[in-house]
Amino acid sequence: MVPGDDGCEAGDFNGVGGSIALVRRGTGFFAVKARNAGTAGARALLIFNTERGPFDGTLGDPQASAIPVAAVAGVLGSELAASSDALVELELIAQSRRSKSQNVIADARPGARRVLMVGAHLDSVREGPGINDNATGVTALLEIARVVRARYPELAVRFAFWGAEEVGLFGSRAYASSANRRQIVGYLNFDILGSRSREYAVYEGGPFTAPWLSYLERRGLDAEPLDIGGRSDHAPFDQIGIPTGGLFAGGYACYHRSCDRFSNIDFAALDELAAAPPGASRRSRRSAAESSISCSASAPSRGHPTEIPATVQIATASQ
Secondary structure, eight states, X not given: OEEOSSSOSGGGGTTOTTSXXXXXXXXXXXXXXXXXXXXXXXXEEEEEOSSSSOOOOOOSSTTSOSSOEEEEOHHHHHHHHHOSSOOXXXXXXXXXXXXXXXXEEEESSTTOSSEEEEEEEOOOOSXXXXXXXXXXXXXXXXXXXXXXXXXXXXXXXXXXXXXSOTTTSHHHHHHHHTOOTTTEEEEEEEOOOOOXXXXXXXXXXXXXXXXXXXXXXXXXXXXXXXXXXXXXXXXXXXXXXXXXXXXXXXXXXXXXXXXXXXXXXXXXXXXXXXXXXXXXXXXXXXXXXXXXXXXXXXXXXXXXXXXXXXXXXXXXXXO
């Protein structure tokens, strides 16, 4: 066994080839740790907990890792990391069981021929309250839905609140498997919008990347394109050819932990990212013939939510 740091950087796995890698729980995605370990030639990856209580983690995608990944208790992990000659033999026995989860889907204009879809996942991991991941995204969607219904009932927007994201994107995968690709002109994902790190990122590869990066730059906010891979609910739509986009507030120490609570949310970050769609859309409008998407939604106001306007517009074919 070869111990490393938190596994978020490729250099954390130097010399691990042919061995079991050990890293501590950190701020990065577990899927990134697994990918880095696999790329370095590790036979398997152990991630040890850094706080009390159970370790309930997920890779986010059943295909996220080519090597076995397991979690171990913090005490055991610390002992192994401190040893210079630990010998570990790993046997994983996996269990699968069937269960049910639900999506909540709502149309602002039922029966519309073309819709813009926006979504956020409802679930959290067992151990975490899930306030940043993902009550922040759900909050943004609810505010957009409230204002669209009250002020802009003519707009064709489909709101999706996904179940079972944390255990493999099962809710969005099930929906996308039978979705009408001609009807959905685009999908926008809201997942983790209130991180204190403010390491803002825009999902890479879709039609929203450049406009959102440009908007954030004009606002004096640093942001980078992020290859988030298949780790959130945009992935099933991207896989069937539907244009996708998304925003991310950055990694945070309470990711999938019991401290993911209101007290650790950066509400200024949430406001800034929630304001990004309108700013970007004003610079990215195209003709209906190009089937481009224009979406804007104001940031939710904690003090006066009813005074904040929002609009969502689809620059595509009419009903």
